Amino acid sequence: MTTKSSLQPEELLQNADLRCTRGRLDILRVLLAADRPLSQDEIARRMGRNGLNKVTIYRALEAFNRAGFLHIAQVQERIRYYELAHRCRQMRCHPHFACVRCGRLYCLHDHYLPLIKDLDQGFVIHRQQIRLEGLCPDCSG
Amino acid sequence: MTTKSSLQPEELLQNADLRCTRGRLDILRVLLAADRPLSQDEIARRMGRNGLNKVTIYRALEAFNRAGFLHIAQVQERIRYYELAHRCRQMRCHPHFACVRCGRLYCLHDHYLPLIKDLDQGFVIHRQQIRLEGLCPDCSG
DNA sequence: AATCTTATTGCAACTGAGTTGCGTTTAGTG
DNA sequence: CACTAAACGCAACTCAGTTGCAATAAGATT
Ligand SMILES: [Mn+2]
Ligand SMILES: [Mn+2]
Ligand SMILES: [Zn+2]
Ligand SMILES: [Zn+2]
Secondary structure, three states: OOOOOOOOHHHHHHHOOOOOOHHHHHHHHHHHHOOOOEOHHHHHHHHHHHOOOHHHHHHHHHHHHHHOOEEEEOOOOOOOEEEEHHHOEOOEOOOEEEEOOOOOEEEOOOOOOOOOOOOOOOOEEEEEEEEEEEEOHHHHO | OOOOOOOOHHHHHHHOOOOOOHHHHHHHHHHHHOOOOEOHHHHHHHHHHHOOOHHHHHHHHHHHHHHOOEEEEOOOOOOOEEEEHHHOEOOEOOOEEEEOOOOOEEEOOOOOOOOOOOOOOOOEEEEEEEEEEEEOHHHHO
């Protein structure tokens, strides 16, 4: 796990020196309950009535990302997908599988590859992400 | 290498049943000469006088991608970066390193990781891409 | 070489995820 | 309760990539 701390929304925010607001707690609850990275739009829709302004959600996600407990999953699209970082190992993020047919995105929580090594002198790796694309079980039948 | 065929622009197009036009040959020459994935804008600028319309470039890249000899490199940005596929091994693309400070993108042509295996029944992998982010030699000093 | 078919191209207008500026609200401190 | 900086909402913006359609040209056919 990237964060040793608990996954309580309150603690995530406090540890990052972010204010504990209703909206940010809601965003975190949505992300904690999600089983795959979500777009801003998906997050907003899952917040339902408590809906925050689009801009506010983007700014919160940006702050979470800066704080390090949120990742932007690599998807070959214009839309970004966000997820909490707790399922990643230090620099190695869990891989994602993108289905080229139905567009679904899967988290491969239990599939890790070693970190790339022997980079040229001077490269400092912060994060390694892996993306698979192909057909998902629903679409390969 | 993904393609057994030569890297002559003409052959790439003919093998893919695409018409050999001046513009498309120019795009391919630019990509062949590049040492990293390029955006549409960068491609256009490197074509200089022979400049094609933006839309035409996008449509050509789309066709190349469908034909399989061009890849869209995974970069955590809104802009897409394109490169020829000849430096990738079957399903395993060569990794890319993105510097979080200067924004530069590096191709790691000689660094490969094994293909992820033991996916759940039904997943069919077409491509595996790896993205590293961190500081490049220029920025880590 | 002239003709035909249809892939390719250019242009203008569009789309929409993400951003910016700024005035208002509110969490957290004391 | 007052204070201050963080968080918020809204309107307007940006700009990479897309779409529709008419004009052009590759290359196959006569
Ligand atoms: Mn994931
Ligand atoms: Mn590359
Ligand atoms: Zn699928
Ligand atoms: Zn750098």
